[in-house]
Amino acid sequence: MILPKKFAKSSKIPPKGFKTANEFFEYVFNDKKMIWMGQNTNHLHEKNEIMDAMVSCLQSKEYCKYPPPEGFPELKRLILQDLNLESFDVLITAGGTESLYLCISNILKPDDNIITCDPGYLIIDDFAGRFSNEVISVPIYSSENDYKLTPDLVKEHMNENTKIIVLIDPLNPLGSSYTEEEMKEFAKIATENNIYLLHDITYRDFAQNHFLAAKYAPNHSITIYSFSKVFGMAGMRIGSIIGTSKIINSVRTVLINDLGTNVISQVGAISALKSKKDWIENVTTTTRNNQKIIKEAIDEIKGVFIPVYPSSSNMLAIDLQGTGIDPKDMAKHLLEKKIFTRQGAYTSKRFGDNYLRVSFSIPEYQVEIFVDEFKKAVEFLRE
Numbered sequence: 001m002i003l004p005k006k007f008a009k010s011s012k013i014p015p016k017g018f019k020t021a022n023e024f025f026e027y028v029f030n031d032k033k034m035i036w037m038g039q040n041t042n043h044l045h046e047k048n049e050i051m052d053a054m055v056s057c058l059q060s061k062e063y064c065k066y067p068p069p070e071g072f073p074e075l076k077r078l079i080l081q082d083l084n085l086e087s088f089d090v091l092i093t094a095g096g097t098e099s100l101y102l103c104i105s106n107i108l109k110p111d112d113n114i115i116t117c118d119p120g121y122l123i124i125d126d127f128a129g130r131f132s133n134e135v136i137s138v139p140i141y142s143s144e145n146d147y148k149l150t151p152d153l154v155k156e157h158m159n160e161n162t163k164i165i166v167l168i169d170p171l172n173p174l175g176s177s178y179t180e181e182e183m184k185e186f187a188k189i190a191t192e193n194n195i196y197l198l199h200d201i202t203y204r205d206f207a208q209n210h211f212l213a214a215k216y217a218p219n220h221s222i223t224i225y226s227f228s229k230v231f232g233m234a235g236m237r238i239g240s241i242i243g244t245s246k247i248i249n250s251v252r253t254v255l256i257n258d259l260g261t262n263v264i265s266q267v268g269a270i271s272a273l274k275s276k277k278d279w280i281e282n283v284t285t286t287t288r289n290n291q292k293i294i295k296e297a298i299d300e301i302k303g304v305f306i307p308v309y310p311s312s313s314n315m316l317a318i319d320l321q322g323t324g325i326d327p328k329d330m331a332k333h334l335l336e337k338k339i340f341t342r343q344g345a346y347t348s349k350r351f352g353d354n355y356l357r358v359s360f361s362i363p364e365y366q367v368e369i370f371v372d373e374f375k376k377a378v379e380f381l382r383e
């Protein structure tokens with residue numbers, strides 16, 4: 001399935017009642033009572049060393065200086081250590097989003113195509129549409145392929161112009177992820193065809209098991225890393241790109257942020273990686289427990305199911321088709337109850353009417369409020 005070159009990102013469509021997506025966003029952002037289940041961000045970090053490091057950086061006025069343009073060497077080293085990819089090269093960016101843009105713009109040539117999946121993270125399709133001839137968006141919302149882009153689906157859809165296979169792993173919005181066997185198959189496809197696996201591991205730390213493409217196809221993988229989710233630093237806008245020196249040297253030729261990434265964010269990221277062992281278990285245990293609470297509630301509701309359970313991420317999709325409820329109406333209804341979720345159209349061109357996406361790295365009492373309101377909402381909207 002080929003999408004037109006310049007197709008609009010569905011997330012930019014404002015929800016009903018708002019003139020622009022930005023206006024909607026300002027509304028939810030400014031409501032301090034809003035339960036934040038619409039962005040897969042992580043609200044489980046208490047006041048801790050990450051915040052302390054950033055505050056002390058602020059107080060020292062270090063922010064008056066520019067940082068080293070490619071990132072503090074200590075941060076670069078810690079990221080590679082975190083992934084056990086010490087022999088690779090790394091660039092610090094203002095988030096996974098910038099990382100994706102730089103890689104896509106650097107690799108794709110006008111005649112190339114790129115393979116993505118639907119549902120998926122649509123900004124990738126948007127970026128790819130700006131630099132390539134075709135975005136081959138493979139429909140994956142089916143139990144036949146375990147709700148993920150499988151190696152077989154890739155083989156079926158790729159052709160001689162395919163240059164990149166995008167693997168979002170775990171997948172936003174469904175939470176599906178890959179086995180080691182599948183990753184080895186992808187590695188084989190990439191190596192044999194001399195193409196790239198763009199491995200977006202934004203949600204990696206929520207997964208029980210995770211396998212890096214870079215381990216199996218080091219010369220044909222680019223890893224996209226973010227501090228927004230498990231590290232709880234979305235608003236700080238920081239991430240990175242990891243690849244072989246050859247790949248990273250090529251990305252260096254298209255850098256935009258020549259004067260470096262936010263100093264305070266980098267200091268926070270260094271502290272986050274150094275202290276990870278102290279908080280990671282608390283974050284993942286609470287997130288998994290919250291997921292269980294949602295699952296138990298969903299199992300009691302007729303016509304509703306979770307396509308991928310357990311999700312390997314801190315979000316999941318709730319399929320509403322059996323209720324006849326439009327996910328947009330559900331999201332709007334929950335918003336009125338001060339619960340921010342996302343209708344399927346935010347992450348799918350084709351299956352947007354099927355599901356609601358909810359994320360749950362939030363305090364347990366808020367999840368309890370959600371399940372209660374969700375049950376009532378299904379009964380109310382069904383009528």
Ligand SMILES: Cc1ncc(COP(=O)(O)O)c(C=O)c1O
Nearest residue numbers: 095096097121172202226228239
């Ligand atoms: C799959 C995926 N990649 C990248 C990002 C963006 O990450 P960042 O906040 O680091 O730009 C997101 C954000 O939701 C995402 O879901």
